[in-house]
Amino acid sequence: MAMLIDFHAHPGYEHDLEGLRRAFRRALAVAGYHGVDRICLNSLADWTPSPSPAAVTRGNDMVLALRDEYPERVVGFCYVNPRRERHALREIERCVVRHGMGGVKLWVACRASDPRVDPVAHRAAELGVPILQHAWRERPDRRSGESKPADVAALAARHPRAMIVMAHLTAAGAQGLKEIAPYPNLHVDIAGGEPEAGMVELAVRLLGAERVVFGTDTPIRSYGATLGKVEEARMTQRERALILGGNAARLLVRGLGR
Ligand SMILES: [Zn+2]
Numbered sequence: 001m002a003m004l005i006d007f008h009a010h011p012g013y014e015h016d017l018e019g020l021r022r023a024f025r026r027a028l029a030v031a032g033y034h035g036v037d038r039i040c041l042n043s044l045a046d047w048t049p050s051p052s053p054a055a056v057t058r059g060n061d062m063v064l065a066l067r068d069e070y071p072e073r074v075v076g077f078c079y080v081n082p083r084r085e086r087h088a089l090r091e092i093e094r095c096v097v098r099h100g101m102g103g104v105k106l107w108v109a110c111r112a113s114d115p116r117v118d119p120v121a122h123r124a125a126e127l128g129v130p131i132l133q134h135a136w137r138e139r140p141d142r143r144s145g146e147s148k149p150a151d152v153a154a155l156a157a158r159h160p161r162a163m164i165v166m167a168h169l170t171a172a173g174a175q176g177l178k179e180i181a182p183y184p185n186l187h188v189d190i191a192g193g194e195p196e197a198g199m200v201e202l203a204v205r206l207l208g209a210e211r212v213v214f215g216t217d218t219p220i221r222s223y224g225a226t227l228g229k230v231e232e233a234r235m236t237q238r239e240r241a242l243i244l245g246g247n248a249a250r251l252l253v254r255g256l257g258r
Contacts, residue, residue: 002241005038005248008167008191008215017062024066027218034223042077042105049143050109053087060095075255076101081109082116092123102255103130108143113151125162130251136171149176156183163251165213168192169203177206190229191215200233209239213247
């Protein structure tokens, strides 16, 4: 069987390294039971929308500590806040270039269409590491910095060399998939949301299986529910292998090396 890679996971809700270690050890055991080979871990710092540089650094340090504890299982993603450009670029140098993290994570600090994301996207493209960008379709409690699929499409259009994975297929819906479809450097992950019949098939039809990536959003969603989305979807074995790990392995050229 091809490699099984969880492209979208968080270490846990705990705010201290010991708590995260315990939570992550349990998550790893469950992932192992389901045959997951690699977990891409990203911190959301202190879970505030626009975290301080100190909180971002601390979160990335915890991911590095977990990665160093399980180097065969974990690929670190460097979380940055594009509103703090100098710090964001310094964190990418520190975490990706010096410490071998495999990607960059962007959440809700500012929208993907905001020009402040450009330096981060530019550097990630130069380094050849993918960007995992949170997105959600229109919702009433939207935070000002939360991207919609159209925002991520705008980022992909401005940075055709950047490899971008938009999070949350179910939250994008058919409309969101149509908005990102024209940009071949833009992928979607299936993380978060409960399984909905036909969603993964729809993504494959609109984007091609090469642009659909398995991710769970652990600990927010379970491995069982998320793997079920792919196992139950009608597709070829080749398409299934691409979604479960083939595409992630291609995107993680830099991150799987160590
Ligand atoms: Zn997430």
